[in-house]
Amino acid sequence: MAEIFNKTEGLTDKQFHYCPGCTHGIIHRLVGEVLVELGVLGKTVGVAPVGCSVLAYDYFNCDMHEAAHGRAPAVATGIKRILPENVVFTYQGDGDLASIGTAEIIHAAHRGEKFTTIFVNNAIYGMTGGQMAPTTLIGQKATTAPYGRQQATAGMPLRMSEMLATIDGAVFVERVSVHNVAAIRKAKKAIKKAFEVQIEGKGFGIVEVLSTCPTNWGISPVDSLKWLEENMIPYYPLGNFRTPEEGK
Amino acid sequence: MAKRQGRVIFEENRCKGCELCTTVCPVNIVKMNKTKINVKGYHPATVDEMEKCIACANCATICPDVVIKVETVEE
Amino acid sequence: MAKVLMKGNEAIGAAAIKAGCKYFFGYPITPQNELPEFMSRELPKIGGAFVQAESEVAAINMIYGGAGTGARVMTSSSSPGIALKQEGISYIAGAELPCVIVNISRGGPGLGGIQPSQADYFMSTRGGGNGDYRHLCYAPATLQEAVDLTIEAFDVADQYRTPVIVIGDGMIGQMMEPVEFNEPTKRNLPEKTWATTGTEGKRKPNIINSLALDPAELEKHNIKLDNKYKEIEANETRYEMYKTEDAEIVFVAYGTTSRIVKNTIEALRAEGIKAGLIRPITLWPFPNKAFTEIPAAKALLTVEMSMGQMIDDVKIANEGRLPIHFYGRSGGMIPSPEEIGNKAKEVLGGVK
Numbered sequence: 001m002a003e004i005f006n007k008t009e010g011l012t013d014k015q016f017h018y019c020p021g022c023t024h025g026i027i028h029r030l031v032g033e034v035l036v037e038l039g040v041l042g043k044t045v046g047v048a049p050v051g052c053s054v055l056a057y058d059y060f061n062c063d064m065h066e067a068a069h070g071r072a073p074a075v076a077t078g079i080k081r082i083l084p085e086n087v088v089f090t091y092q093g094d095g096d097l098a099s100i101g102t103a104e105i106i107h108a109a110h111r112g113e114k115f116t117t118i119f120v121n122n123a124i125y126g127m128t129g130g131q132m133a134p135t136t137l138i139g140q141k142a143t144t145a146p147y148g149r150q151q152a153t154a155g156m157p158l159r160m161s162e163m164l165a166t167i168d169g170a171v172f173v174e175r176v177s178v179h180n181v182a183a184i185r186k187a188k189k190a191i192k193k194a195f196e197v198q199i200e201g202k203g204f205g206i207v208e209v210l211s212t213c214p215t216n217w218g219i220s221p222v223d224s225l226k227w228l229e230e231n232m233i234p235y236y237p238l239g240n241f242r243t244p245e246e247g248k
Numbered sequence: 249m250a251k252r253q254g255r256v257i258f259e260e261n262r263c264k265g266c267e268l269c270t271t272v273c274p275v276n277i278v279k280m281n282k283t284k285i286n287v288k289g290y291h292p293a294t295v296d297e298m299e300k301c302i303a304c305a306n307c308a309t310i311c312p313d314v315v316i317k318v319e320t321v322e323e
Numbered sequence: 324m325a326k327v328l329m330k331g332n333e334a335i336g337a338a339a340i341k342a343g344c345k346y347f348f349g350y351p352i353t354p355q356n357e358l359p360e361f362m363s364r365e366l367p368k369i370g371g372a373f374v375q376a377e378s379e380v381a382a383i384n385m386i387y388g389g390a391g392t393g394a395r396v397m398t399s400s401s402s403p404g405i406a407l408k409q410e411g412i413s414y415i416a417g418a419e420l421p422c423v424i425v426n427i428s429r430g431g432p433g434l435g436g437i438q439p440s441q442a443d444y445f446m447s448t449r450g451g452g453n454g455d456y457r458h459l460c461y462a463p464a465t466l467q468e469a470v471d472l473t474i475e476a477f478d479v480a481d482q483y484r485t486p487v488i489v490i491g492d493g494m495i496g497q498m499m500e501p502v503e504f505n506e507p508t509k510r511n512l513p514e515k516t517w518a519t520t521g522t523e524g525k526r527k528p529n530i531i532n533s534l535a536l537d538p539a540e541l542e543k544h545n546i547k548l549d550n551k552y553k554e555i556e557a558n559e560t561r562y563e564m565y566k567t568e569d570a571e572i573v574f575v576a577y578g579t580t581s582r583i584v585k586n587t588i589e590a591l592r593a594e595g596i597k598a599g600l601i602r603p604i605t606l607w608p609f610p611n612k613a614f615t616e617i618p619a620a621k622a623l624l625t626v627e628m629s630m631g632q633m634i635d636d637v638k639i640a641n642e643g644r645l646p647i648h649f650y651g652r653s654g655g656m657i658p659s660p661e662e663i664g665n666k667a668k669e670v671l672g673g674v675k
Contacts, residue, residue, distance in 0.1 A: 001255075001319050001320065001321060001322060002319065002320045003317075003318075003319055004254065004303050004305050004308075004318040004319060004320055005305040005308040005309070005316070005317060005318040006317055007314045007317070011314065012528075015262055015313065016312070016313055016314075018312065018313075019264075020264035020265055020266040020290070021264070021266030021267070021268055021312060022312060023312055024312070025311075025312030025313050025314070026309075026310065026311075026312050029314060041522075041524070042521055042522050042523045042524040042525075043521035043523065044521065045392075045519045045520075045521060047388070054534060057530045057532055058530075060528075061522075061528060062521070062522060062528055063519035063520070063521055063522060063528050063529045063530070064519070064528060064529075064530050064531070064532075065387070065388060065391050065519060065530075065531040065532070066418075066530070066531065066532035066533065066534050067384065067387070067388075068384060068387075068410060068411065068414050071380070071381070071384035071387075071411070074376065074380075074381040074382075074384035074385045074387075074388065075384050075385070075387055075388035075391075076388060077348075077374060077376075077381075077385050077388065078346075078348060078374075078384070078385035078386060078387065078388030078389030078390075078391075078392075078396070079388040079389065079391065079392055079519070081346060081372040081374060081385075081389065082346055082372065082389050082392045082394045082396075083392050083520060083521075086520070086521050103377050103378060103381065104377070104381055104384070106377075107376070107377035107381065110377075111374070180272070180310070181272050181306045181309050181310055184309050184310060185309070214266075220267075221266040221267060221268055222266075222267050222268060222270075222271055225268070225271075
């Protein structure tokens with residue numbers, strides 16, 4: 001009898017509080033698995049944001065900080081500058097990173113801080129009940145965009161990966177998704193690469209992961225995966241925007 | 249490659265009945281157990297025709313709540 | 324130990340390094356710029372790290388992260404910048420992390436001015452962040468005291484696991500005075516078993532956090548913090564009593580203003596008016612006891628470089644015993660001994 005798939009040591013036993021079908025759980029598992037597979041779990045320090053994943057400090061089986069809303073990249077900077085041998089990551093949502101924390105993520109990339117950011121983009125504020133986020137799509141309804149996002153009043157949704165890829169300090173920038181099994185496997189590869197870039201001391205790495213929010217989208221978990229594929233991916237194209245050349 | 253014989257174990261009380269696992273099984277054996285309610289009040293996912301399982305772990309890969317464990321069974 | 328003539332901002336930086344602080348996160352703002360500049364020169368020499376953050380908000384959150392690793396960390400700023408750090412300071416107090424925050428304060432409100440001021444008293448003693456929290460607040464009057472209190476601040480922060488503010492007005496930062504760097508009084512400091520340095524697979528994860536969604540849990544935490552603050556009030560309150568034994572008028576002043584008041588006291592005594600001074604060294608905890616140790620006093624005269632903020636604490640400490648008067652200059656204007664002397668005479672009912 002061989003084990004094919006088992007719960008990773010990278011996660012604690014605590015059950016996730018996430019809504020049914022919310023893909024935060026998948027992304028948490030991928031990060032946990034990668035930390036174990038790279039053999040760095042024991043020297044990892046993670047930083048949780050404010051948002052649905054605020055309780056991530058109970059889920060990752062490593063030392064954790066709970067940061068103020070949007071400030072995780074600054075918190076991670078403080079940690080990494082003092083513990084350069086440790087592996088440091090931030091796990092942030094789109095409200096945290098693309099709204100209140102925009103300055104922090106841009107400047108962490110700009111300084112080339114050697115930590116890894118997992119940026120979960122579900123195009124909405126989940127924890128607070130479905131408000132419009134900077135990543136909410138045109139026409140997508142939210143509790144603060146009851147008629148759907150309109151460019152005239154709320155501007156176009158923010159493409160963070162493309163923006164960060166213009167910053168030299170961001171040596172690894174990739175957007176992935178978890179809307180089907182193949183995409184999940186690709187997402188894990190990207191997350192692993194981002195952490196490897198950190199371990200090799202090359203600079204700042206970020207993986208933007210398109211994710212679902214069945215509860216606040218008002219769509220069933222299964223249909224949410226399809227909605228993501230048909231609506232988010234066209235506006236947020238998947239792929240690598242920046243990676244250190246081999247051998248450098 | 250001889251078909252692997254797999255076995256899937258559900259930690260039923262972690263399941264939130266989201267049904268994502270039922271959409272990715274190549275042999276279509278992952279179903280929601282409508283005859284049962286777990287401690288959270290959901291119908292947990294289950295597999296009846298275990299013998300058809302090929303241990304591909306698609307179900308476990310897409311499960312957001314780490315409910316599913318997959319093993320291969322020696323014939 | 325030989326004295327060195329140094330500028331206040333740099334002396335405070337040197338004091339932090341003497342105390343074992345190797346990590347500084349700051350942002351440019353007058354009149355404290357020489358402090359981050361000094362740290363950017365000195366810390367790389369000792370294997371430390373200097374980061375100029377993108378804002379004071381980012382800087383205080385770098386402190387929050389760095390302090391969580393157990394290292395001694397410091398940031399500095401000036402009034403508007405300190406205002407930006409208030410949320411971060413509330414988080415640091417809630418998560419019980421030690422750190423030192425220096426405020427070389429300037430005129431306000433708003434962009435205000437860049438001259439010295441003491442108008443951050445409320446922000447420093449009441450806290451500008453959310454929730455029930457306090458933080459020790461040292462107010463040095465000389466550069467030597469600024470050095471001593473900065474070194475002490477790191478030990479006190481570690482002992483009580485709390486942020487400590489060192490506040491000097493612009494003069495403290497910009498003046499040059501001879502200073503020496505002495506060892507602080509010995510304290511037994513607890514081991515930082517809570518620090519996030521990586522489990523190494525040998526222990527349960529450490530979590531630095533100020534969130535407690537369960538109200539009963541949060542209340543328990545608030546009570547725990549309050550007990551800590553009571554302990555600090557009992558052990559760490561510091562003040563100077565200057566010629567108060569026979570003083571009929573007692574001034575209350577801190578920082579550089581207290582030095583101007585001391586000159587005034589000499590002048591008044593030369594004219595036969597017995598004057599004294601209560602000088603808070605910790606603004607919080609405020610030295611309430613001092614106000615029960617002035618037997619000859621007939622009136623209190625609070626002197627501040629503000630429109631009157633410490634006077635609230637003077638009224639609380641006074642408990643209605645004596646009449647209280649105020650003299651202040653603000654916006655960066657500095658009171659002169661003559662002005663203060665005239666006010667004292669007016670308070671004592673005309674010139675004797």
